Amino acid sequence: MGTRTSGFYRHDLDGLRGVAIALVAVFHVWFGRVSGGVDVFLVLSGFFFGGRLLRGALTPGASLRPVPEIKRLVRRLLPAMVVVLAASAVLTILIQPETRWETFADQSLASLGYYQNWELANSAADYLRAGEAVSPLQHIWSMSVQGQFYIAFLALILVFAFAFRRLFGSHMRAAFVVLLAGLTIASFVYAIIAHNTDQATAYYNSFARAWELLVGVLVGAVVPNLRCPMWLRVAMSVTALAVILSCGALIDGVREFPGPWALVPVVATLLFILSAANRNADPHTGGAMPAPNRLMASKPFVALGAMAYSLYLWHWPLLIFYLVYTGETRVNVAEGAAILTVSGVLAWLTTRYVEDPLRQRSGPSAAVSPASPVPLRVRLRRPTIVLGSTVALLGVALTATSFTWREHIMVLRADGKELAGLSSRDYPGARALVDDARVPKLPMRPTVLEAKEDLPISTIDKCISDFSNAGLINCTYGDPDADRTIALAGGSHAEHWITALDLLGRMHHFRVVTYLKMGCPLTTEEAPLIMGSTRRDPQCHTWNQRAMSALIADRPDYVFTTSTRPWNTKDGDVMPATYIGIWQKLLDHDIPVLAMRDTPWILDEDREPFRPADCLADGGDAVSCGMDRAMALADHNPTLDFINRFPNLKPLDMTDAVCRADTCRAVEGNVLIYHDSHHLTGTYMRSLAPELGRQIAAVTGWWTD
Known part of the structure; x- marks a missing residue:
């Protein structure tokens, strides 16, 4: 089974584990890619950990003590992570600017609690955090996935051994292998389904990753001593190493894992394990x-394998903090x-x-040294006790600090509820541009820490379908009794x-009914890119078909x-060709469209979106945390080129x-x-509502400004 106690x-x-983590670090630092090394690591973890537990619990007459196993896991995993x-x-x-401290606090707690993968999956599914x-x-x-697997597998094997040892007797191992095989197949099938549904969240999903650990357990349980010719063993090990070393260059794991392509590093690892699965072999x-x-x-x-865990823990934060400090997106050869x-040191x-x-x-030994009356065992334990206590x-301290900062942010945002009632004289916002309103010298609102929660009411009411939901959610705002x-x-x-339409609807007596999905504009594209992301949304097309059918059936006065x-x-903006089919369908059903030119995106010199709140928190100002207008906007509205074709x-x-x-600033009229x-x-x-009302009134004639 490949454990020390077996001889x-x-x-x-161990060496392969070191190579796998070294590949992870190298591909992260220099290539910005996933190497497949984590998948190798998961298989090996299943092989080592599962083998020991199987032997301890399923061998007749043997027993498994869960408390020592959990203590061993804690001693093995937590100290380095805490440091x-x-x-x-x-x-x-x-x-980092203070706007990022909350996310770090959340993820620190998630890391310590071994649910970081679910925290990241929730972030990937949350458009506001995308x-x-x-x-x-x-x-x-990946450490969270392993920790969850260890506890779940320990519980499974304990329950199975307790419930079925008398029933299966000497066939316990075979029965458990059948159970594990079924779980492995189920996890792999789930991984494929989850990958096709929403790959970004499936990437972190414990159930979609469990099969990689389970196959490691299975190979140790089923093939402890493989007998085959040496030439075949050599071919297996050479092929396995070649595949593992080249996986990161040939497969884009960020987009392809944990789906079927994850079989490549997993199968390669199994081949390498089997190539020397011979008790007569002497390493x-x-x-x-x-x-x-x-x-x-x-x-x-x-030796590299012995420090693989710590190397994995250290390399990524060092890379990210260096990039934040330099403001770059990549490192060169020397920096890497x-x-x-x-990281190695x-x-x-x-x-x-x-x-x-x-x-x-x-x-x-509890012998007493001649030089000291204190037992030797006690003297040896003292440094360890001090280290463990530290x-x-x-x-x-890390846990308490994280909770304290989160509480501080919650208090700040609770105090920020009065944002809806800010004086328009003190905080003119858009009126400073449209009406040349006077701007007094006052602190910006929302503050950089309040901004994250200064959201549309429909988001708060959950009146927008998320990434995984292709269903329609209709909510009514404005004047619900209006015609x-x-x-x-x-x-x-x-x-x-x-936010502005709700105000105008209540003021001028019209209803606003929502047909909204995160990252999904009205489009005929099959799998459009999620706005602000490199991900594609396979649910968007289905949602669009439903939304268009509902709009045609409901026949609103206008579609906004x-x-x-x-x-x-x-530079500039465009009306995408995939919008044309939408305009045509609405025209065919005589439904007019209030066609809003999209909001300018704040982009850096590399055309990557960045957050003005982060920039402001880091010492920037309204100008330096904005951008040139020409980067996001063309000289004229591209929609105007289509109004003759689509009246x-x-x-x-x-x-x-x-x-x-010339510029799009981060702050106008004291408002972020x-x-x-x-x-x-x-x-x-809210400060845009008067100008939006003027433009809608001019188009609809529903009221006079």
Whole structure:
């Protein structure tokens, strides 16, 4: 089974584990890709951990004690993680703007609680968090998956052994292998389904990853001693290593895992395990062991494997903090080499002075040294007790600090509920641009910490379908008893106008009915890119078909939606060709469209969206945290090129109420414009209501301004 107590320990797998994590670090630092090394690591974890438990619980006459196993896991996993989290917390305070501290606090607690993968899955599914900066703790998702698997597998094997030992007797192992095989197949099928439904969230899903650990358990249980010719063993190990080394270059794991392509690194790892699954093989003398396995069992690779866990923990936060500090998106060769070197040094120190002392038990001897009346065992334990206490205090301090900061943010946002009642004289917002209103010298509102929750009421009411939901959610705002109706339809860039439309509807007596889905404009595209992301939404097309059928059946007086988008690769904005089919269908049914030009996105020099609130929190000002208008907006509204072809289009353009002639600033009229990189704050949107009302009145004739 490849465990030390069996007398046959697979040192070559220790070396492979080191190579896998080194590949993870190298591909992260220099190539910005997933190497497949984490998948290798998951299989090996299942092989080592599952093998020991199977032997301990399913062998007749043997027993499994869960408490010592859990203690062992805690000693093995938590100390190094706590040290890295504590260091990351200090660097976050020193380097990151305070707008990112809340996310770090949430993810620190998630990492310590071993649910970081679910925290990241929720973030991936939350459109409001889709544009968040990459977390320095993002990589701990795989540690969370392993921790959850360890506890679940331990519970499973205990229940199975207790319930069925008498029934199956000597066939316990075979029965449990059948159960594991069924769970493995179920997890793999689920992974494929989840991958096709929403790959970004499936990537972090424990159930979609469990099969990778389970196959490691199965290979150790089913094939402990494989007998086959040496030439075949060599071919297996050479092929496995070649595949593992090249996986990151050939497969885009960020988009393809945990679906069927994850079989590539998983099967390669199984081949490498099986290539030396021979109890007659000696990893130290090389007897009956293929040359690649002997290489992996050599001291340098085994040493790398010994500090693989710490190397994995350290390399990612060092990379992210360096990029934040420099303001770059990539590192060059020299910078990457320096990050890897520092990561290696810190990993060795952590392994040598934190992991090893706390993982190893004290010796059994209680002899008294001639030089001291204190038992030797007691004297040896004292440094370990001090170290363990220090690590525990770090963990407590980190937990307390994270909860305290979250509570502080909650209090600030509770105090920010009065944003809806800010004086228009003190906080003119858009009126400073449209009406040249006087702007007194007052602190900006919402503050950088309030902005995140200054959201449309429809978001708060959950009146917008999320990424995984293709169903329609209709809510009514404005004057619900009015005879006139505006249907607000599309994605979140249509949604954030609900704040102004709700005010206008109550004032001028029209209803606003929502037909909204996150990241999904009205389009005929099969799987459009989610706005502000590199992800595609396979649910969007289905939702669009339902939304259009409902709009045609409901026949609102007007459909309010966005008619343009920024170019992905060049300056300016465009009306996408995939919108044309929507205009035609609405024209065919004589439904007019209030076609709103899309909100300018705040982009950096590399055309990547960034958050003005982060920039302001980091010491920037309204100008430096904005951008040139020409980056996001063409000289004229692209919708105007289509009004002759589609007379049902009624163009609306509010960009002069958001941007000045040459620049789009982060703050106007004492009001922060954006709550992220491309959605307007509710406070600024309220200041836009008068101008939006003037434009809608001019188009509809429903009232006179």
